[in-house]
Amino acid sequence: MNFLITGGSGLIGTHLIAQLSDKHSITVLTRHPESAAKKLGKSPNYITSLNQLATLDDYDVVINLAGEPIINKRWSTxxxxxxxxxxxxxxxxxxxxxxxxxxxxxLLISGSAIGFYGRQDKQxxxxxxxxxxxxxxxxxxxxxxxxxLEIANDKTRVCVLRTGIVLSSKGGALDKMTLPFKMGLGGPIGSGDHYMSWIHIDDMVGGILHLIDNANCTGIYNFTAPxxxxxKEFSKALANALNRPCLLTTPKIALKLAMGEMADLLIYGQRVVPKKLLNSGFLFVFPTIEDAFSDLY
Known part of the structure; x- marks a missing residue:
């Protein structure tokens, strides 16, 4: 099959292309083809703008993962x-x-995030x-x-991925989280009672492949572990995996002062479950946080 992938040099795209490139033709949209080729190899085709395409007739699947990292910089206007x-x-x-x-x-598979739900309680x-x-x-x-979703029609099915925190030993949010723990300074944020919905990178990629292979899958899917x-539980599990203590806490006010509105992503959470993915027959390799950290570390 012929794939067009936007955001292919990001964390998810890099792992996904590694699974697809041996059997399929891949075109990657990227602003920096040379640096992308160092990550992804020479086998994908690279384009720098969608304006280079008149139609999508040459492609069987489009996977839309493009997006400026949401937590890299303070949310100015x-x-x-x-x-x-x-x-x-x-x-x-x-x-x-x-x-x-x-x-x-x-098929169009398009990214989103569990941020769609906004801050929620414990339900x-x-x-x-x-x-x-x-x-x-x-x-x-x-x-x-x-x-x-407006793209969906009788010829194209659309799947939208509401993704949680993607856990990988290299890159992504976990890289930033582990540094204070490795220094023995890690711990929960505030009381630590807000929920974190996460997914191992292998299950993230496996879930996308599952959607590709199952023509009855359509619409919104939570991409989080069950x-x-x-x-607090996440912090303890991470500390245990790294053989480090989990004694300190980060005051919410400190994050607010340092990050502004963006700190809400860390201070508040959602307890999200992947009901549709499970009902479609997908089996998670890493269903618990202990399973995930045991593999990653």
Whole structure:
């Protein structure tokens, strides 16, 4: 099959392309082809703009993972605009290309995040949950998803991935989390009673391959492990995996002062479960946080 992948040089894209490139033809949208080729190899084709394509008739599957990292910089007005354009603009352009195609790809898999739900209490949240908290992360994801779902028609099925914290031993959020723990300074944020919904990188990739292979899969999917944990439980499990103590706490006010509005992503959480993915027959290799950390460390 012929794949077009946006954001292919990111954490998820890199691992996904490693699984696909031996058997399939891959085209990667990236602003930096040379650095992407160092990560992904020479076998993918590289394009720097979707404007290089008139249609998507040459592709069987489009996987849309493009997006400015949401937690790299403080959310200034300028940074929010950059975050939005990288997600909304790319997805909207894909919509134009799908519409221009006589034989559009049979599948679009498009990214989103559990930030769609906004901050929540401790109730379990599956894909049917429809009372999101109205905050920036929800607004960002809601528009991103809307643009993707509008592409669906009788020729193209669309799957949207509401992704949790993706755990990998190299890159991603876990790289940043582990540093204070390795120094013996790790611990929960505040009381640590807010939930963290996570997924091992291998299950993330496996889930995407599952959606590709199962033509009955369509719509919204939570891409999180079936056993979310509190921030305190996550911190203890990480400390144990690294053979380090878990004694200190990070005051919420300190994160607020350092990160501004962006700190909400760390201070608040959601208890998200992957009901639709499980019901479709997907089996997680790493269903618990202990399983995940045992593999990664």
């Amino acid at each position: 300028k940074q929010k605009a950059k975050i939005e354009k990288s997600r909304w603009g790319t997805t909207a352009k894909l919509g134009e290309l799908f519409a221009a195609s006589k034989n559009p790809p049979a 379990k949240i599956d894909e049917s949950f429809d009372i999101p908290n109205q905050e920036y992360s929800h607004a960002l994801c809601a528009m991103w998803e809307k643009l993707a 056993n979310p944990v509190t921030n």
